[in-house]
Structures are given as C-alpha cells and as structure tokens.
Amino acid sequence: MRSVCLLFLLIGATLAACHAEDGPVKPSLTLQGTITHAQNHHYVRVPFQVPAGVYRITVVFHYTGKDEHTTLDLGIFDPQRFRGASGGNKARFTISETDATPSYLPGPVIAGRWVLLIAVPNIRPAVISHYQADIFFDRKPEIESFSDGPLRPNPGWYRGDLHMHTAHSDGSCPSQSGSQVPCPVFVTAEAAVRRGLDFIAITDHNTTSQYEALRELQPYFDRLLFIPGREITTFQGHANLFGTTRFLDYRVGTAAVPDMNTVALEAHRLGAIISINHPNAPTGEVCLGCGWKPQPPVDLHLFSAIEAVNGGAMRGPYSGVSYWEDQLARGYRITGIGGSDNHHGDWPVSHPDSVGSPTTVVYAQNLSVPSILDGIRAGHVFIDLTGSRNRMLEMSAAANNGPVSIMGDALRAPADSQMSITVHVAGCAGSTLKISVDSPNHLAFPSRIIAQDEETLHFTWSSDGKRHWLLPQVNMAAGDLELLGNPIYVNYPAIHPKREE
Ligand SMILES: [Zn+2]
Ligand SMILES: [Zn+2]
Known part of the structure; x- marks a missing residue:
C-alpha cells in the first residue's frame, strides 16, 4: 500500500488529495474542501491530475449542510473539453471510452489536468459545507458492470439470454409508422422482462457503442442485469465476449490479429470470457463467417463455453450440441450454454425465436456480472430450450x-x-x-x-x-x-x- 496526501489552498477551499494504489475499494484520489457563503452563486474549480493509462474515471461526491438547504452542483472538464454536468441530481458518476453516466460524455480518459466544477446555487450565511469527492481510476482490465453491486444478493439459479442484437448492429423492429428500423436497446430489454429473465447480454457485432445505452438503462431495469457483451464476428467464425467494454481487435487474418487464438488470449487479458457461437452453422453468402472454421484450429482451453443451443438452430443439423459433445469426448471441460441470437426485440414471447429462446440458467452466488460469469466458467449451467420461467x-x-x-x-x-x-x-x-x-x-x-x-x-x-x-x-x-x-x-x-x- 502506498499513500501520498497533499494539502493545498485553492479559491478559499482547503483540499486534501490522497493517492492510494491499493485496490478498487479505496479511491485513487480524494478531494476535500469547504464551501462558505462567500462562494454563493460562484463556480468553484477543483483541479486534479489524471495519470496516463486510465480507462475509466468514477467520481463519488458527498457534502454537508443539505439540511440547511446548501446545494452544490457538479460538472467536469477534461484537459481539452467539457465532459458533462449533472447539477445536484447525481452523487456518483462514471466516464469511460465507451460509456458514461447520463449527464456525462463518454470518450477517452485523457491524462492531464481535469477540473471538477462545483457550482453553488445556495449556501446560507454562516453555514460551512464540507465536501469530499472520491475519485477512482480504473487502469487494469477487470470484469465490468453497469450496476454498482449485485441486483439480488442471494445464491440461486438465474435465467438469462446470452446472445442478441439491437440497433447497434443488425437488430431491427417496426418504427411508429411501421418501417423496419434499427431497434433501440430498450425494446430488447423489455422483451427480456416479458420473458421473466434475470440477466441478458446484448452482443452486437464487434462494436462497443451499445454500452452507452446499457449504462443509461441499467438503473431503470433494476431487476434485469446487463452483462457487457459483444459478438466477435470474423471471417473464420463468431465468438461471444462477456464482461468487458474495452475494444478487442476482431480483424482475424491481419498482422495485428493473426488467428483466433490471439482473440481468445486478448479476451483473457481483458479479464473477460469468450464462448464459441453456433459452431455448426453453415458459412456461405447468407451468413458470412457463421461456421466455426478457425485457421489454425484454436486451443479450446482458452474458451470458457460453447453455444450448444443457438435460437436460430435449436434442433436439427445446425444445432451446436453435437459439436459441444465432441469436444467433451476429446477431453475438454467446457461449458455448454445457449443464446437466442434474436435480431427482433419486438417479437412476442410466443414467437419461437424471441428473446429468451433458449434461456441459459446459471447457478450464481448473486445476480451480478462477476458471479454470473463465474457460474458459466464453472459449468453450473443448464439450458432451457423452452425458455420457461x-x-x-x-x-x-x-x-x-x-x-x-x-x-x-x-x-x-x-x-x-x-x-x-x-x-x-x-x-x-x-x-x-x-x-x-x-x-x-x-x-x-x-x-x-x-x-x-x-x-x-x-x-x-x-x-x-x-x-x-x-x-x-x-x-x-x-x-x-x-x-x-x-x-x-x-x-x-x-x-x-x-x-x-
Ligand atoms: Zn453469429
Ligand atoms: Zn449473433
């Protein structure tokens, strides 16, 4: 553990900046100070230094004097631009390359001098308000979540869908006037609620743009856990990535990504897990790269799961069950999972290819992203092809x-x-x-x-x-x-x- 505290004076506010490198629980930096009536209707600038290599910054803000009607509003600037403002309505916010708390703008976390802006709409004479901003820098890759903690604390079987598409790739649904349009993420989330699911992974192809929508939707869907997901879509096969919002280079066959093993190793470096999708699907002009044909063949020890049941091929020759069982017979210990591969979030539960058909049921210690992924890694899973509750x-x-x-x-x-x-x-x-x-x-x-x-x-x-x-x-x-x-x-x-x- 290493901790450095600096005291300095700025615009009448005493600040203590404490830096600690001892894990995610303790803040990387703590800014403290006082606000008095002299700053009423003023903007207090609280600068702080962001080091290089930070992927996500999270700010947790507290202050005293609310019972005396003191109000402190928040905004933030990076070294180059405005990054958002939330007034007095959010005590906690996060900003990363892919997503940010509503009120804030996603984008790279640039190293240098940032400024936390405290606007003071009201503080009475003779009142002294003490504030503290705990700032967390995420640098090392680890499992990421859109919620601050488990949505449910208890161990149990949780039902979910691990494969679906929205407007962020090729998911579509009817607009107000009946045209097929890119389908917003919330339509798929509502379909999952109709099915009675506990978790979903939206797995749009290769992109990371869906995470901004999920960051906004997670507090509203507080009984439906969103797992960061993506379908790594290559010319040699598809694989789902779970647990990270960070970019993963999908260009298999280029100098940067010579083969699928490189993809799997990168998934591990990001702290995520990776699963082979619809391995028995045919490849052709209808679905390019859909079949699993990696060259050279992959090291299956790098993969945590195989999509044994894909909603587009629940049964019949394209089912992945035989591929999965073949790998079990070869001695691999790899989890069989399911995923609907739904591209139409509006389809009702009665539709055979709707969200949750099939459902993957995971025994987990609680309803959180790390615990669901631990349950999948451990193989504590069964697949319900009927998508029942x-x-x-x-x-x-x-x-x-x-x-x-x-x-x-x-x-x-x-x-x-x-x-x-x-x-x-x-x-x-x-x-x-x-x-x-x-x-x-x-x-x-x-x-x-x-x-x-x-x-x-x-x-x-x-x-x-x-x-x-x-x-x-x-x-x-x-x-x-x-x-x-x-x-x-x-x-x-x-x-x-x-x-x-
Ligand atoms: Zn696919
Ligand atoms: Zn898909």
Missing part, C-alpha cells in the same frame, strides 16, 4: 458419501466406489430424463419417464476409477430436447484438464 434440471453426485459435486464440477470417484447421483427436475411431467456417459449414445442408466411436475430421482453408479463425464438431459414426449445440463466430470483434474489428442 420454472423448468429446472439439477444434478448432484457424491462418491462413498464424500463431498457433493454439482453440474460442471469435478468429482473424485476411486475404482469400485459407489457414486450416488441425485437429479431434480421441475416442470417436465411426461418428459424423459436421460443421463449419458462419455457419449450421447451411451446411457449411464435406462431412460426414466418423469411422472410428477416436481420430481427428485436417485441413481447409483459404480466407478471404475477412470475419467468419465455424466451429462443429464430431458426430452419431451415427442423426443425434442427440452432441458440440457452440463456434465459432472468424474476423475478429472480439479481445475484444468490435460488435453487429450
């Missing part, structure tokens, strides 16, 4: 009454140990539960018809001490896939499995 698929297992693992976890089961497996299914009466082992064609147990709307089933499985993956799924009576889980990985290394060629 209530269907559930949970599987847990323990060997010889040892620690309990859930979908996505590794489980140690020595040879001849007995694994007890519990599956909880809800909302699927009349459907069939299958648990496959190592291949979709090899069932660990005979299929079971689910009789009740809420049912818990128990199985016992003998381990041979070797490596296996056990994957649950539920099929409707007619055979269509309804719910798809993630594997429990038996006798895999706890964290990163070795590649099996």
